[in-house]
Amino acid sequence: MFSFKKYIALFTIVLLSLSTTLAQEPTFSKEEIELQSKVRGHLNAAREYLSASKVDLAKLEIDSALQLAPKNWVANTMMGDLMKNRTDYLHALLSYDKAILINSTNPTLYYKRAELHIKLNNHREYIVGDYDRAIAIDPGNTLYYIQKAHYYANSVNPDNFKTDYKSAINTINNVLVIYPENPELLYLKSKYLLGDHQNLSALTEVNKAIVLDPTNDTYLAQRGNINFEITRYRAALADFNRAIKINNKSSSYYKYRGHTNFNLDQYAKAYDDYSNSIDLIISRIEAKRGSVSYDGSLNKDLRGLLLFRGMSLVHDNRPYDGCDDFKRASQMGETKARNYIRKYCN
Numbered sequence: 001m002f003s004f005k006k007y008i009a010l011f012t013i014v015l016l017s018l019s020t021t022l023a024q025e026p027t028f029s030k031e032e033i034e035l036q037s038k039v040r041g042h043l044n045a046a047r048e049y050l051s052a053s054k055v056d057l058a059k060l061e062i063d064s065a066l067q068l069a070p071k072n073w074v075a076n077t078m079m080g081d082l083m084k085n086r087t088d089y090l091h092a093l094l095s096y097d098k099a100i101l102i103n104s105t106n107p108t109l110y111y112k113r114a115e116l117h118i119k120l121n122n123h124r125e126y127i128v129g130d131y132d133r134a135i136a137i138d139p140g141n142t143l144y145y146i147q148k149a150h151y152y153a154n155s156v157n158p159d160n161f162k163t164d165y166k167s168a169i170n171t172i173n174n175v176l177v178i179y180p181e182n183p184e185l186l187y188l189k190s191k192y193l194l195g196d197h198q199n200l201s202a203l204t205e206v207n208k209a210i211v212l213d214p215t216n217d218t219y220l221a222q223r224g225n226i227n228f229e230i231t232r233y234r235a236a237l238a239d240f241n242r243a244i245k246i247n248n249k250s251s252s253y254y255k256y257r258g259h260t261n262f263n264l265d266q267y268a269k270a271y272d273d274y275s276n277s278i279d280l281i282i283s284r285i286e287a288k289r290g291s292v293s294y295d296g297s298l299n300k301d302l303r304g305l306l307l308f309r310g311m312s313l314v315h316d317n318r319p320y321d322g323c324d325d326f327k328r329a330s331q332m333g334e335t336k337a338r339n340y341i342r343k344y345c346n
Contacts, residue, residue, distance in 0.1 A: 039069045046078060058082060073102040077109065080116075089120050107137040111144055118151060124158065127151060145175035146188065153192050165196035183209040187219050190226070199230050217246040221253055228260055236260045251280035255305060262308070267316035274309035278302065303332035310340060319344040 042065035049058035059082055065075040080095030096113040103109065114130035117123075131148040138144065152168035172189045179185060186209035193202035203226045209219045224239030240257035247253065258273030281302045288298075306329035310322030323345035330337035 035068055039065045039072055039075065042068070043075060043078065050082070055082065055086070071098075071102050073099045073106070073109075076102065077112070080112065084112075084116060084119075089116060092116055093120065105137060107134040107141065107144065110134040110137070111147070114151075115147070124155065140178060142175055142179065142182065142185065145171055146185075149188060149192065153195060163195065165192045168192040169196065181212060183212040183216065183219065186212070187216075187222060190222055194222075194226055194229070199226055202226050203230070215246060217243040217250070217253070220246070221250070221256070224256060224260070228256065228263075231263075233260050233263050237264065249280065251277040251284075251301070254280070255301075255308075258308060258312070262312060262315070265315075267312045270312040271309055271316065274305050274312060278305050278309065281305065299332060303329045303334040303337075306332070307334050307337050307340070310337075314340070314344060 042061045046058040046061035046065070049055070049061060059079075062075055062079050062082065065072060066079065069075065076095045076099040080092045080099065083089070083092035083095060093113070093116050096109060096116060100106075100109045100113065110130040110133040114127050114134070117127045117130065128148065128151075131144055131151070134141070134144045135148070149168040149171040152164040152171060155164055156162065157164040157167065169189060169192045172185055172192065176182070176185050176189065186205050190202040190204075190206035190209065193199075193205060203223065206219055206223045206226060210216070210223060213219060220239045220243040224236045224243060227233070227236035227239060237257065237260045240253055240260060243250070244253050244257065254273045254277035258270045258277065261267070261270040261273060281298055285298055285302070306325040310325035310329070313319065313322035313325070323341065326337045326340045326345060330341060
């Protein structure tokens, strides 16, 4: 039987242990407290300058904080963020390295460094290693899995020199174990399965996403793309119709509905879709004040759409009407347009 005397003895031991622990806790001198206050003041000022887009003044404040406290992980992280935004990636990497040495249990730091390794085109092991460290520390954060999968889907597997969709799929599978009914994750898995030419599996996954979120235009357009790939054009058309009804500002939705109508021999409707897509892209170019590079994605999309629109007129028995589009596409660098010009416009 546990006696009261034994209880008192045990309680005394606990009190002694606690008092010893408290005595060992670090205490800060007045000078140290003032130093920390100054550092916080510089960092708060830096945040205010950054919010006002006064980057140079923000850097001066962060520099001042680091002069006072070179081992402050927040200051080093802020310097890394600032240098990254300035595209001074090597200095940013050095700052993140310092921050991680000081605070090695913060998953965001590893995530930030992984993103920077990608910009520096550093070795795959560094990138994946940092994503994995972030995931190990915070396994419930979907962002780390999503970005890791995105990296895989946009890189080449060194074992077979092919786009590494399989690793991207495996990464999404790992987080789906935690969140099996997350529609975004199911959509991403569908996207990578489609990239890996597993079309029917991709269709299964996007169907799950649509059941969970039936009004998401991105998911509906993804299913439209899959149905188009497996030549189910009527089903694809229904999906693109629904996607455009929800979001009529996406040039890609009109483009792919145009392709679908083209394959259904509905050339007048395809022409209208290509025209809508062209108008939306021109609006985006005008918003950039015409500053679009010759090899930029908007330029490539626009000249490709001009080619498709011209072809829709050719197939609608109006070959000469397509000549203007072919000529414009050719002037923008679309080499295929020259063949159509020779065939239909001379």
